[in-house]
Amino acid sequence: MPNNRPLTPDELQAFGAELDQLRQHTVATLGERDARYIRRIRSSVRLTELAGRIMLFAGFFPPTFILGVVLLGISKIVNNMELGHNVMHGQFDFMHDPEFAGNTYEWNHACPADFWRYTHNYEHHTYTNILGKDKDLGYGLVRLFPEQRWQPGFLLQPLYALLLAILFQYGVAIQHLKMNRLFNGKMGKAEFGERFRPFLRKLGQVSARDYLIFPLLAGPHCVAVLCGNLLANLIRNLWTWVIIFCGHFTKDAEVFPQSVLENESRAHWYLRQLRGSSNLKGSKLFHILSGNLSHQIEHHLFPDIPANRYAEMAIAVRRICAKYGQHYNTGRFSVQFGSVLWRIFRYALPNFGATQPSRPQPA
């Protein structure tokens, strides 16, 4: 259990005020540097995609095929995480450039951007780690915390987790379809149809691109291009799954009952975001490849501030956490991901009558 000092109401307010101040200070200095950053990311996404696709057009010749798969995979990863995810949060809306407008941006992913803006920007970021509210908590397939009710179906969850990882982009896309509500009769067929059509359109678009148009363009090397695209998508799916699971399901991450939402102040909200998120240590390249979700804590405190600022904000956030005796959940990738895997295997099983760890609610 992380060691968090309980805060008095005054301390909690001061804690929130310091984070607000950090936010204002950063927002006031947004400009040229951040615009240049996101354009460089955009350019690297496009150029790695172009290079990857050209390599794959050379067929199964191993050096070019492997390099092509890796480049295309990296392009998709950065497209989804550092470019698409961050732009859709409105982080670069301050530029007023239509190319980086958060509410119209569309990404290279099976999930329609409008779905994502709802399930991720609204549901996940508002109700982070709240049981029954945050659908990202195991995506309805995996039990990760003892507070979640055990059912026999969870015994096979290591297998479900693997399948979710392999098919992650589709898993994310169908989240907004809310199929459980269709099955239990809470959603009519008409409403489901309205959700299903844009999903099908987007799925058709990204699939046609990777599995039809580019293979056909490659002529004699169509099988190589098809396999290469399949592998690049697989790399992207596995990597994004790993990073996202490391963001909220590590050993020291906490979940909360819905009751915390009653009269939750902004300072409370900050505290919940802090306790529900976890960071990963790594190099600058690692941070970019993780879409700066390696700074998950800073991202959840300030989801609409450009991600390239999180590294410098993290220094101040750590200082504030230390000052108020709050645990700052960070660690090496191997340690954090190891603890996620442990949770997947451990909570496949029931709690065995062990007393549930009592989790103090924020403040």
Add this chain to the structure above:
Amino acid sequence: MSAPSAVAVPRNRWLDALVDEATFDFYARWLSPQLRWRRVICKVEKIVPVASDMLAFSLKPNRNWQGFRPGQHLQVYAEINGVRHSRSYSLTNIQSADGQIEFAVKQVPGGLLSNWLHQQVRVGDYLEVGQAFGDASLPSSDPLLLIAGGSGITPVMSWLHMLASEQPRANVVLLQYARDAATLPFQNEIRALLQRMPNLRHIPLLTDVDGKAVEVFGAAQLDRLVPDAAQRAGFACGPASLTDAVRELWQSRQHRLALLTEAFTPPRMDSGTAAHAVTLRYSRSGQAQQGNSGSTLLQQAEQHGLKPASGCRMGICFSCVCKKESGTVHNLLSGETSAEPGEMIRLCVSTPVSDVTLDL
């Protein structure tokens, strides 16, 4: 007045699956600096001073430019410290075979874009502009009285060029106001037009001589200079103080003929009624703030720390159009009050009458 509209590009599902506008533009700019899917990128061909504080820019647009009519404006875009800004300027020439477009920019003290255009832009640079918009057309009847103050001369120049090429014998009086001789724009161009238009009378008027207000627009001055003003179709363009004065005089005299006025400064607040407090809610950023009915939603949103997109700040360019989710607002330009939920409003010319919720 219509908003600057996006061009409808024929869309093809297969092409869309392969490439979108942003991708196309990314690669196109390597092929040619002006090649774009839809955006209008211009090359700056000429920059000429037309007054001590005014520069005229001649641009060569790319093929996406759809042309313009005299009296229309265009948005000029510039990225300054990572933030894209825009202002609208009147086109000053007419369509010609070489395809050049011209606009003039008065340097405004503290003006972000006008100073950037004056100080940073060089011949050979590339500028992005929007399609021409606005529908202020010249009263077609002859004779004419054109009244221009300061940079209000810019759309008038476009009309004079049109008249010189289409009806060079048109009977036109041009009253041109400026602070002093140095800031009287386009004198060389007007001299050239006088050569081509025998019935054009140009009356330059300086409003500030040695710090004293002289030659300010008024009834006596108009009667002395243009005794037949009542028989002319009038058009006034310039600062609100000038266009308001012209409009009042026309109304008091009940002149039959049409008068068009166009202000180049923001509309003035109606100071007749006292401002009252309202609550402004910004749904996207989840804020509720104390506001008042006495200033525009754009000003207040900015005071509340939001950064909505904006351009001309006087209701011309539609850059600040935003969805009003609920509440009643007053439109300073039209004088209308509307309470319709979900309508799109221009923040820069809208003041709140009741509590208002905006999609910001």
